[in-house]
Amino acid sequence: MDVELRELMQAFVLSDYQVQEVYSRFCLEIAKGLRRSTNSQSNTKCFPTYVQELPTGDEMGKYLALDLGGTNFRVLLVSLKGHHDATVESQIYAVPKDLMIGPGVELFDHIAECLAKFVHKHNMSSAYLPLGFTFSFPCVQAGLKEAMLTRWTKGFGCPGVEGEDVGRMLHEAIRRRGDADIAVVALLNDTTGTLMSCAHRNPECRVGVIVGTGCNACYVEHVDNVDLLDAQFKRKEKQIIVNCEWGAFGESGQLDFVRTEYDNEVDRKSINRAQQLFEKMTSGMYLGELVRLVLVRALERNAIFKGAGNRRAEYAAILQHNIDIFETKHISEIESDTFPELANTRRIIKQLFGIEKASVEDCQKLRYICECISSRAATLVAIGISGLINRIADRKVVVGIDGSVYRYHPKFDTYIRNTMHKLVKSDKEFDIMLSEDGSGRGAALVAAVASKTK
Incomplete structure (x- = not known):
């Protein structure tokens, strides 16, 4: 790789010292x-989730799950059959743009309508259905089915929801319709669902992570270490899943020494400025934008498309005027490419700039930019996971991970493991498993465990 581009990307390459320093600051933040x-x-608010039992694999019965965490939501009918077995039927529904920022009541009425249609379609309108509601936004939980939204993220901004109990709002919307016997028995976020779904298949799972549109983690903590938990929840069970909300790590300046001018620019243009800074360095909502900003700078410095002469200014203009032009999925496609065809990279360059057959050199440069940005994201995620594993008493810890970035990026898992081998204590063993439908099956499992506890 030529010197100019290496210099340009140097800020994204974390040194061993920086990795250790971020690790120390992260561990301190979790303890606080x-x-x-x-x-x-x-x-990192470390909210208790009030989920205190992990699944055994013997759960039976039919449960509904609702998964809201982005521009679509899913409704699922999960049939648990014991012996770690389950079947899932699901449907995806859109959240129209206007409902993402319109009154909160209208959002929940829309969800209740889709739930009723789904239940009717599956001939379950007269059946009693416990529902686990995966709500993947920062919440303070006051109990298993009470969760107060602290702030909207991921482009949502519905007034009348922040500070309110979203479980109650969904319950009221279902009651207003009166055409289905659905009981909201548990509220969770997608990381808890991921942990539960993986624990259903592997009893050693103790950490759940999402690296998708957003980025967050939860883990199993001993109740005595959760000072926020009322005494009544410490009597029967000795463990509880804690939702870290680690996307907010760095809001007090802890990450400033590794953030770049491009990170600052991404933050400046976001709707939640100075918030979710760790998430803005690690999640799918922002990684493509980081590549776009770096590409603009690389063109200005003549570090890419050198043979294009005067057209470089035109390429820079295309990138500057089309903010969402470089999608995070492009990073995964480019890093999946095989040499010498480089079909994905050439297709993406043609799509962006109209260049018929990009040179091997330019394809490799674009790949290098993507690698620096995705490997930094994976390194940061690995730092967080390592900090959580090292808190857990068990000698062997399995980490369940889900989310589009982790699932589709060809090397994200390898990048994560490389950093974890440096940070996880030497007397511990760890493994990572891909979650099979965490926010769906996991939500149903929380509902099943909650119903059993009742």
Whole structure:
């Protein structure tokens, strides 16, 4: 790789010192989040989820799951059959743009309508159906089915929901219709669903991670370490899943020494400025935008498409005027490419700039930019996972991961493991498993465990 581009990307390559320093700061932040006296100063809020039992694999019955975490939501009918077995029927429904920013009541009425249609379609309108609601936004839980939204993320901004109990809002929307016997028995976020879904198949799973549109993690903590938890929840069970909300890590400046001018630009243009800074360096909502900003700079410095002469200014203009032009999925496609065809990379370059057959050199340069940005994201995720594993008493810990970035990027898993081998304590073993439908099956499992507990 030529010197100019290497220099341009140097800021994305974290040194061993930087990795260790981010790790130390992250661990400190989690410890602060768990303590009542310091929680208000912590970015990672470490919310207790009130999920205290992990699945055994023997759960039986039919449960509904609802998964809202982005521009679409899914409704699922999960039939648990014991012996770690389950079948899932599901349907995806869109959240229209206007409902993402319109009154909260209208959003929940739309969801209730889709639930009723789904139940009717599956001839379950007269059946009693416990529902697990995966709501993947920062919430403070006051119980298993009570969760107060602290702030909208991922482009949502419905007034009348922040500070309200989203479980109650969904319950009221279902009751307003009165055409289905659905009971909201549990609220969780997608990381808890991922952990539960993986624990259903592997009892050693103790950490759940999402690297998709957003980025977050949860893990199983001993109740004595969760100062935020009321005494009544410490009597029967000795463990609880804690939702870290690690996307907010860095909001007090802890990541400033590794953030780049491009990270600052992404933040400046976002609808939630100065918030979710760790997420803005690791999640699918922002990685493509980081590549676009770097490409603009590379063109200005003549570090890519050198043979294009005067057309480089035209390419830079295309990139500057089309903010969403470089999608995060392009990173996965480019890094999946095989040499010497480089079919994905050439197709993407043609799509962006109209260049018929990009040179091997330019394809390799674009790939290098993508690699630097995705490997930094994976390194940061691995730092967080390692910090959580090292808190857990078990000698062997399985990590369940889901999300489009982890699922579709060809090397994300390898990048994560490379960093974890440096940071996880030497007396521990770890493994990573891809979640099979965490936010769906996992939500149904939480509903099943909640119904059993009742």
